[in-house]
Amino acid sequence: MQRVVIIGGGQAGAHGAMHLRARGFMGEIHLVHAEPGLPYQRPPLSKTFILDESPPESLDFRPAGFYEKERITLHPTKAVAIDRARGEVQLGDGTGLAYDALILALGAAPRPLPGAPSSLLMLRTREDALRLRPRIAASREVLIVGGGFIGCELAAALAGAGRKVRLIEAQDEVMQGRVSPLTARLLREALEAEGVEVLRAARIAAWDEDGLGVRLADGRALRADLLLAATGVAPETALAAEAGLAVSPSGIEAGADFRILDPAIFAVGDCVFAHNLFAGGPVRLESVQHATDSARHVAELLLGASAPYRKVPWFWSDQGKRRLQIAGLIAGCDAFRIEGDPGAMSFSVYGYRGEELRCVESVNRPADHIRARKALTEALDAAS
Ligand SMILES: Cc1cc2nc3c(=O)[nH]c(=O)nc-3n(C[C@H](O)[C@H](O)[C@H](O)COP(=O)(O)OP(=O)(O)OC[C@H]3O[C@@H](n4cnc5c(N)ncnc54)[C@H](O)[C@@H]3O)c2cc1C
DSSP states (O other): EEEEEOOOOHHHHHHHHHHHHTOOOOOEEEEESSSSSBBSSSGGTTTTTTTTTGGGGGBBOOOOTTTHTEEEEEEEEOEEETTTTEEEEETSSSSEEESEEEEEEEOOEEEOTTTTTOOOOOOOOOOOHHHHHHHHHSEEEEEEEEOSSSHHHHHHHHHTTOOEEEESSSSSSSSSBBBBBHHHHHHHHHHHHHOOOEEOOOOOOEOTTTTSEEEEEEEEEEEEEEEEOOOEEOOOOOHHTTTTEEEEEEEEOOOOBBOOSSSTTEEEEEEEEEEEETTTEEEOOOOOHHHHHHHHHHHHHTTOOOOOOOOOOEEEEEETEEEEEEEEEOOTEEEEEEEEEEEGGGEEEEETTTTEEEEEEESSSSHHHHHHHHHHHHHHHHHH
């Protein structure tokens, strides 16, 4: 194996490259990184970075100089096509980059919202956050559309910074389907106690042209001096589809080892819809853990390892003073048990499928989370 090309310098791409080198890969590593600056982490964007004055480089995984020292060649451009017959990636700067192995770490992008104005503000990249900072600084009232993890994080952060926040959620509850009904309710009530007005089952019928207001299906008109959409992302699949690889709206289709139809190509991170041992079927996971672990797994395969991927998914979301940590997956859980003190915002919700523990959601209970990860990992190892 002479040359590994990784498309996408996000969480997965950068960690795949770093892992390959750290584990002794001697060949060339090329990282095609389309965003400005060096590869960086996204989680602080919705928690602290939009509000503070920290420089953009504070989010970088590694300082300038690291990539040169580790002989990881950064290509600051987009990959525009994959020529599988020639084993070459065509770059936006007009050059071609031959590969022996290709890793697609393309991530995901905010899902387009039908009828929304093009000026609508969303948060996925560091550039988005830098654009948002002065708008937030100048705002007093904020409308957030979408009560998923990022919408709830933004609501908590902005309310904590003194903004009047209204959170519009189309479903009956925030984070629906992502956490247990109990955890969702408790975290929503905590937001409300901090002054966030949460409008549930609130469907948007029309968007104001200027991107600062909406009309709900029940006729209510809502406006603010800042409106942010946090309505979820769709996996980046176009490049793979154009190269004739199997894709669906769920992502680039891959087997348990992130291998796709073409034996020289792998897909990792937010863009992949892969069979997952813990889930017992194909899933697309959006988390730092999955991006990092899937990329490291592929790096290990390229170095000759053959052990199957058997990681228990885990995730965290900081919502103001509340740190939610999730071990396992909520899908399929039919019974829940709570431990701790919800009134003091320190509790864990244990989710079961039948008798089997499948998911533990801990709020400000890091020790429970660590124990849960260990228990779920041991159970997975014992079962497979
Ligand atoms: C605001 C925010 C907060 C988050 N908070 C948390 C959190 O608290 N906890 C958690 O676990 N997860 C969190 N996440 C999710 C986590 O950041 C993602 O799951 C993770 O970044 C996925 O890594 P990735 O490498 O697959 O994709 P990304 O990090 O999205 O990286 C993909 C990269 O590929 C590039 N790319 C795409 N197409 C091309 C192309 N053709 N050529 C070149 N480059 C290309 C993109 O520009 C991007 O830089 C958060 C995400 C966001 C946006």
